[in-house]
Amino acid sequence: MFNNLSDRITASLKGLRGHGRLSEADVDKTIREIRRALLDADVAVPVVRDFTGRVRERALGEEVSKALNPAQQVVKIVNDELVDVLGGATGELTWAKNPPTVIMLAGLQGAGKTTLAGKLAKWMKDQGHTPMLVAADLQRPNAVNQLQIVGERAGVPVFAPEPGNGVGDPVQVALNGVSTAQFQQHDVVIVDTAGRLGVDEEMMQQARDIRDAVHPDDTLFVVDAMIGQDAARVAEAFRDGVGFTGVVLSKLDGDARGGAALSITGVTQRPILFASTGEQLGDFERFHPDRMAGRILD
Numbered sequence: 001m002f003n004n005l006s007d008r009i010t011a012s013l014k015g016l017r018g019h020g021r022l023s024e025a026d027v028d029k030t031i032r033e034i035r036r037a038l039l040d041a042d043v044a045v046p047v048v049r050d051f052t053g054r055v056r057e058r059a060l061g062e063e064v065s066k067a068l069n070p071a072q073q074v075v076k077i078v079n080d081e082l083v084d085v086l087g088g089a090t091g092e093l094t095w096a097k098n099p100p101t102v103i104m105l106a107g108l109q110g111a112g113k114t115t116l117a118g119k120l121a122k123w124m125k126d127q128g129h130t131p132m133l134v135a136a137d138l139q140r141p142n143a144v145n146q147l148q149i150v151g152e153r154a155g156v157p158v159f160a161p162e163p164g165n166g167v168g169d170p171v172q173v174a175l176n177g178v179s180t181a182q183f184q185q186h187d188v189v190i191v192d193t194a195g196r197l198g199v200d201e202e203m204m205q206q207a208r209d210i211r212d213a214v215h216p217d218d219t220l221f222v223v224d225a226m227i228g229q230d231a232a233r234v235a236e237a238f239r240d241g242v243g244f245t246g247v248v249l250s251k252l253d254g255d256a257r258g259g260a261a262l263s264i265t266g267v268t269q270r271p272i273l274f275a276s277t278g279e280q281l282g283d284f285e286r287f288h289p290d291r292m293a294g295r296i297l298d
């Protein structure tokens with residue numbers, strides 16, 4: 001995905017044999033290669049700078065171990081640092097002590113929130129939970145209908161705005177949805193919210209109002225892995241405008257170069273919990289930093 005990053009590292013250290021420490025010139029040669037690969041993959045510049053700084057420091061500081069040659073040693077350092085930037089261990093959802101657990105989805109229009117709502121609900125249902133979906137995206141004409149369709153496919157009920165339960169007011173719909181879920185003893189409620197094509201203050205305000213009304217246990221920022229260089233900027237805008245506890249990377253099945261994952265976790269320090277990998281309900285998986293690091297290197 002990063003154009004064989006490990007091959008590039010290996011090529012840059014070709015011919016070196018393991019003994020003692022790597023020279024500064026050798027390390028700098030491979031750091032240049034790593035920097036180029038990360039920038040090619042649209043990783044945000046400050047993240048690239050931090051990352052290569054840490055790799056350089058470790059590569060200069062560590063003795064080349066007996067078991068590895070210098071290139072393998074640097075690949076291992078890069079792998080460890082990638083896992084670290086990507087959040088270390090696999091991230092977990094926060095389950096409420098008193099159900100329902102409230103999960104709010106936020107992100108730009110087209111990021112994949114509605115699709116993700118269905119996938120997440122199905123994933124939870126398969127584990128014995130009893131999720132309910134709440135259609136609080138009243139911005140896009142077809143959003144409520146689309147959530148009803150994914151809810152039906154997932155076999156999960158959808159709370160949709162109707163006369164009497166807050167039609168036209170997304171905050172009221174969200175609130176009524178959560179209280180209905182509580183009343184009907186659903187243990188999880190997933191609130192879909194509106195996005196815009198670009199970041200705008202009105203959208204952020206609406207998301208904040210919904211957040212303040214329903215007090216989510218987790219707010220998941222859903223982001224299209226294909227947006228490349230914009231990922232860091234959009235993630236920062238949502239972090240500052242709404243705040244989020246975790247990230248879902250969608251469209252990871254496309255030819256995204258994976259820079260978005262590194263940029264977002266590097267800039268926001270929030271873990272990526274899930275990856276969306278297609279349009280079907282089952283195209284969904286937990287996000288494992290170590291596996292992603294492996295994919296980036298290969």
Ligand code: GDP
Pocket residue numbers: 107108109110111112113114115116195250251252253254276277278279283
């Ligand atoms: P929302 O506006 O954030 O609710 O985004 P949607 O859920 O409506 O998704 C926007 C478009 O992206 C739809 O056509 C989805 O079918 C598609 N989509 C969503 N997630 C994925 C994914 O993981 N992979 C692919 N290839 N398409 C996706």
